[in-house]
Amino acid sequence: MSRNDTAARTDPMRVGVVGVGAMGENHARVYSELQDQEVDLAGVVDRDAAVARRVAAEYGTTATDLETLLERCDAVSVAVPTPAHVETVTRCLEAGVDVLVEKPIAPTVEEGRQLARRASETGQVLQIGHIERFNPAVQTVADLIEDVEVIGIEAERLGPPVDRTARGNVVFDLMVHDVDIVASLLGSEPDSVTAMGTDDGQYATATLAYDDVVASLTASRVTQKKVRKLTVTAAECLLEVDYLQQSVLIHRDSYPAYLVDDGTRRYRHESVVERPRVDNGEPLRYELESFLEASRTGSEPEVTAEDGIRALETVQTIDSLVAEDEPAAEREVEAQ
Template sequence: MSEHKLSTSTPMSRAVRAGVVGVGAMGENHARVYSELPGVTLAGISDHDADVAERVAEEYGTDSVPLETLLERCDVVTVAVPTPAHHEVVSRCLEADVHVLVEKPIAQTVEQGRELARTAHERGLVLQVGHIERFNPAVRTMADLIDDLEVISLEAERLGPPIDRTAPGNVVFDLMVHDVDIVGSLLGASPDSVAAMGTPDGRYATATMEYDDVVATLTASRVTQKKVRKLSVTARECFVEVDFLEQSVLIHRDSYPEYVNDEGQNRYRHESVVERPRIDNGEPLRHELESFVESVRSGTEPEVTPEDGIEALETVLAIDSLVDADRSSQDHERAQDPSQDREVEI
């Protein structure tokens, strides 16, 4: 191990040198936050698009350099390249003894994820998976509440309009993966069974998962003309609404019904009580990178481990295979009946 590199067994006290590999929309935000964090120096960025890399480097006062050079000057990096490149790029970073935060999903296949986890553990490095919603203040508040609830069901909606990009997205991997991870972390379990279906174009999908006695229903969409990021939890004690965008939590409880006397007239009243827990709002990405850097500094396990990322990936792959089977079934039906060959409207 190079002298300046850090093992998780050796806590650090000096400034952490950070880099970003892949500075598309998400990667650029990582560069921005690293440049703002106290005790962190943005040591450089790397991207296959030289023009983009130069622009981002100039914006945040750092250098655009090849990956090999970046790894020589960094203690930690964010890997925000397309998913098919995760395994190769993260492997190179770990083999250079650099701690890694890799954007979700951890890899393209479960075996690739397991291989990355093994490499990180063997080399004593932090490998954190970028499931950013874990660091949303509203989700953290929900995590504090859920242990005291007898949960019956959860329902997550991650909806929005089409995005402006050339490559078509798959909402199961792009969007639903967030809620798969959140539900799994809140319940502390993997699903016992999964059912799913979606549209042939991959822009809308819904999944139902069973966790012992709890049912979770997830919906992801790129065809909904309103941006929605919500989680609802039905428990025997209350109903909880979590809004990721507003970073708010509402707890609905029923009051006992009663008759009240109003100027000599008896009236029936049954009101709902709504609680609003205090939430320390903040940017989830900043919380995520602070947590990552602190794990490196202290030599402790990251808040979102490689195993967490692998578990989410396994579930997402299962959902996607079911959605793909549903797509194939729809294609077969259209082939049998040409009149059904029309664009799906949601």
């Protein structure tokens, strides 16, 4: 159903979810919670009919097929497995329906570009589900770094798998979040990339070099503690982000001091630590609200297809390096 005169829309926004596994079910939940914002969850689709019926019953909607859903909806979330992104998203766009597709945008960069072209041709909104962009702590840091000289960035995304029998790609599943965050903070693509991995690729590190900034990323499914942290080193301060706590610390004016205690001389560093206000909330809700606003107005989404392609290009480079057998020192390649 094509979007008509969205700026003057007064009736509820009709939305749906295609693929209601773990992530897709959360999309259905949040859409159902947005009824006070004139949002109507018109239906859900899943290849497992029993799962679709269960989720539909949970969130007060109906389970249906894709063709019927697209006839009902103005916008949909697509949370199907990545190999099905191209076919599913293309069908949605050609039906005149706006799409938020979970990351990565597509299995390959060329297929991602194909989807970007199709969205442009149909005039539909295509937003990529890089959810950490909408973490309130990240948005706070994005504002703060506008006034500082960034030197380096470190990101850690570590922990054991939720399902210990699953061994998905740690670069595509986890590191991609931080690849996108770094790109959005710096506003550019890396000049070069080095990477290595261990434990059958379940632990990976990458170093991304920009003009005067170095970003070091680590992702792991074999670390027995869940860690989601981002550290930005600037000439003026050090910014620490805890994704899980949605908190930001700013360290300034660090200086050494010598203390005498009971005749013993001790050395320590002291610094001023600031805690800027962070308006905490669920990143997925913020992401879907942003998508629906772009759909209502026909404006450019906050995370564009081009952003998704840029992240995919970088993680493909990292993944290819992690998979190689050569020594790490031989793996540096020019980023595409």
